[in-house]
Amino acid sequence: xxxxxxxxxxxxxxxxxxxxxxxxxxxxxxxxxxxxxxxxxxxxxxxxxxxxxxxxxxxxxxxxxxxxxxxxxxxxxxxxxxxxxxxxxxxxxxxxxxxxxxxxxxxxxxxxxxxxxxxxxxxxxxxxxxxxxxxxxxxxxxxxxxxxxxxxxxxxxxxxxxxxxxxxxxxxxxxxxxxxxxxxxxxxxxxxxxxxxxxxxxxxxxx
Amino acid sequence: xxxxxxxxxxxxxxxxxxxxxxxxxxxxxxxxxxxxxxxxxxxxxxxxxxxxxxxxxxxxxxxxxxxxxxxxxxxxxxxxxxxxxxxxxxxxxxxxxxxxxxxxxxxxxxxxxxxxxxxxxxxxxxxxxxxxxxxxxxxxxxxxxxxxxxxxxxxxxxxxxxxxxxxxxxxxxxxxxxxxxxxxxxxxxxxxxxxxxxxxxxxxxxxxxxxxxxxxxxxxxxxxxxxxxxxxxxxxxxxxxxxxxxxxxxxxxxxxxxxxxxxxxxxxxxxxxxxxxxxxxxxxxxxxxxxxxxxxxxxxxxxxxxxxxxxxxxxxxxxxxxxxxxxxxxxxxxxxxxxxxxxxxxxxxxxxxxxxxxxxxxxxxxxxxxxxxxxxxxxxxxxxxxxxxxxxxxxxxxxxxxxxxxxxxxxxxxxxxxxxxxxxxxxxxxxxxx
Ligand SMILES: Cc1cc2nc3c(=O)[nH]c(=O)nc-3n(C[C@H](O)[C@H](O)[C@H](O)COP(=O)(O)O)c2cc1C
Ligand code: SF4
Ligand code: FES
Numbered sequence: 001x002x003x004x005x006x007x008x009x010x011x012x013x014x015x016x017x018x019x020x021x022x023x024x025x026x027x028x029x030x031x032x033x034x035x036x037x038x039x040x041x042x043x044x045x046x047x048x049x050x051x052x053x054x055x056x057x058x059x060x061x062x063x064x065x066x067x068x069x070x071x072x073x074x075x076x077x078x079x080x081x082x083x084x085x086x087x088x089x090x091x092x093x094x095x096x097x098x099x100x101x102x103x104x105x106x107x108x109x110x111x112x113x114x115x116x117x118x119x120x121x122x123x124x125x126x127x128x129x130x131x132x133x134x135x136x137x138x139x140x141x142x143x144x145x146x147x148x149x150x151x152x153x154x155x156x157x158x159x160x161x162x163x164x165x166x167x168x169x170x171x172x173x174x175x176x177x178x179x180x181x182x183x184x185x186x187x188x189x190x191x192x193x194x195x196x197x198x199x200x201x202x203x204x205x206x207x
Numbered sequence: 208x209x210x211x212x213x214x215x216x217x218x219x220x221x222x223x224x225x226x227x228x229x230x231x232x233x234x235x236x237x238x239x240x241x242x243x244x245x246x247x248x249x250x251x252x253x254x255x256x257x258x259x260x261x262x263x264x265x266x267x268x269x270x271x272x273x274x275x276x277x278x279x280x281x282x283x284x285x286x287x288x289x290x291x292x293x294x295x296x297x298x299x300x301x302x303x304x305x306x307x308x309x310x311x312x313x314x315x316x317x318x319x320x321x322x323x324x325x326x327x328x329x330x331x332x333x334x335x336x337x338x339x340x341x342x343x344x345x346x347x348x349x350x351x352x353x354x355x356x357x358x359x360x361x362x363x364x365x366x367x368x369x370x371x372x373x374x375x376x377x378x379x380x381x382x383x384x385x386x387x388x389x390x391x392x393x394x395x396x397x398x399x400x401x402x403x404x405x406x407x408x409x410x411x412x413x414x415x416x417x418x419x420x421x422x423x424x425x426x427x428x429x430x431x432x433x434x435x436x437x438x439x440x441x442x443x444x445x446x447x448x449x450x451x452x453x454x455x456x457x458x459x460x461x462x463x464x465x466x467x468x469x470x471x472x473x474x475x476x477x478x479x480x481x482x483x484x485x486x487x488x489x490x491x492x493x494x495x496x497x498x499x500x501x502x503x504x505x506x507x508x509x510x511x512x513x514x515x516x517x518x519x520x521x522x523x524x525x526x527x528x529x530x531x532x533x534x535x536x537x538x539x540x541x542x543x544x545x546x547x548x549x550x551x552x553x554x555x556x557x558x559x560x561x562x563x564x565x566x567x568x569x570x571x572x573x574x575x576x577x578x579x580x581x582x583x584x585x586x587x588x589x590x591x592x593x594x595x596x597x598x599x600x601x602x603x604x605x606x607x608x609x610x611x612x613x614x615x616x617x618x619x620x621x622x623x624x625x626x627x628x629x630x631x632x633x634x635x636x637x638x639x640x641x
Pocket of ligand 2: 378395396552553554555556557558560561606607608609610611612
């Protein structure tokens with residue numbers, strides 16, 4: 001019985017096929033497993049090992065190097081508050097402290113109801129909107145303490161479900177072209193897009 | 208104050224809401240550079256890039272054309288694009304990935320054609336969920352248009368481009384660590400020589416690694432020619448460059464300015480750029496080039512933003528990040544936070560970096576907490592000396608990669624420029640800034 005669902009397995013095999021060497025798919029596959037389970041379960045790592053041709057220990061040893069890969073359960077929402085220099089200069093530690101008080105956990109911990117994991121993060125490359133944070137790797141900038149409370153409330157009542165998928169979901173856009181894809185499909189897409197461009201031209205729009 | 212009226216080379220579409228779409232891209236001249244390149248020989252395209260003397264925008268500033276020519280003697284299997292952007296306070300590639308992914312794709316195909324590479328990997332920082340989606344969506348559109356894939360625009364040239372997500376590790380921005388990561392391993396930098404992934408790169412094969420902004424310049428260079436590019440800037444620093452301005456400044460953000468024609472002062476104070484220090488306060492220090500770079504003070508603000516001009520101040524333009532710290536900033540805290548970053552991100556392979564970063568962080572922490580001793584200042588400098596003998600610029604290397612020897616930059620800058628800040632902490636038993 002496979003732990004990874006048929007859909008995840010299918011996507012995993014497509015990813016493996018993109019690389020000249022299977023092992024290159026190790027990290028993308030860990031992301032897929034996190035998308036399915038919210039974190040990287042040992043059962044998933046075993047299957048990933050089989051798919052990329054290494055041992056489960058090698059998958060764990062590699063995954064543990066990377067901050068985004070969680071080999072322990074995390075909350076539905078991982079809230080990463082950047083405290084690096086540019087954000088620190090604009091109140092990041094005050095924001096983090098407020099977040100700790102508001103959620104009732106310290107950085108690195110998960111709320112008792114399992115909804116939020118709070119992290120003290122390094123620079124997220126959104127320093128122009130400092131202090132900033134990410135929720136499941138979606139950006140929120142210029143965050144005030146009040147703004148943080150609103151954000152938490154919105155997440156709790158599902159108001160941001162469209163913007164912030166559950167933890168682990170990275171790319172929601174699937175690869176649809178490429179030399180590993182059936183040439184007939186690529187041809188069909190080209191014909192369709194040429195058709196669409198012609199359609200736009202007929203309407204006087206620019207293609 | 209004069210702000211040069213240079214053309215916008217890589218940010219021309221940023222203002223459009225739909226700047227990331229193919230429709231907008233084609234409406235604004237998209238893919239004409241590639242079409243032109245495909246009518247030229249690969250050698251001619253490479254020569255054009257060499258002629259533009261485009262300096263790499265990832266941090267080291269090595270000319271892209273020269274890097275390519277070192278390799279073009281034999282077949283090159285792989286081109287890898289570095290979109291890992293994690294140097295603190297650097298956020299320009301983030302902008303390009305999200306707002307103009309087609310420009311990146313076009314640049315990449317031009318480079319692939321010049322190098323006759325059949326396989327490209329775009330390694331994007333894992334935290335950039337939207338950037339990853341935008342680049343994949345752009346690639347899907349480009350494949351459908353025939354701008355990537357088999358027989359591009361009927362030229363007979365084919366290339367496949369794969370988007371590869373990272374997973375959160377600063378060190379993977381270092382190109383050999385990036386290649387290890389792309390091979391599905393821990394991001395451990397490789398021992399040098401070889402100095403470039405040229406000879407032994409991805410899967411042990413010759414590989415070119417270039418930054419996202421470097422690639423994004425190529426469509427303009429091919430469309431307008433090398434001469435138009437070298438007409439901008441001065442000396443070795445040609446064209447424009449993106450600067451990520453952050454910290455205590457009124458209008459933080461990414462600005463594209465002509466190289467050398469703009470100074471630190473222009474960038475920070477011009478009303479159309481930084482708009483001055485936040486709350487009208489006095490400027491205390493500036494971190495140019497990312498946190499690996501030594502700091503500069505108010506007296507150096509009239510230095511032009513150019514590779515050699517900034518190198519003359521014993522620091523660097525590096526990753527194109529500029530952090531403004533105002534008079535209220537505690538320099539002990541600033542140095543501590545930067546050191547904490549290096550300690551958390553050291554890959555741990557080399558003892559001076561792994562142990563040194565931890566020591567330095569602890570000592571700075573205790574000074575900030577008011578339990579430091581005056582002897583701690585010498586201890587800090589001694590530990591820095593172990594990481595980069597002489598604590599000079601550019602640093603002497605004792606380790607596998609330059610992360611370790613970069614750690615002393617901020618500590619030595621803070622102590623040399625603001626020794627009194629440290630002494631006050633030690634004498635008064637705490638941080639005067641609260
Ligand atoms: C610790 C460290 C981190 C780096 N991080 C990045 C990065 O995030 N992005 C990048 O393009 N280059 C980064 N570099 C530089 C790369 O090693 C490499 O020089 C660059 O990607 C080459 O591209 P370019 O010549 O187009 O600039 C880093 C270097 C070091 C030593
Ligand atoms: S200098 Fe530091 S980051 Fe670089 S290889 Fe050595 S331990 Fe790793
Ligand atoms: S320092 Fe916070 S996002 Fe860069």
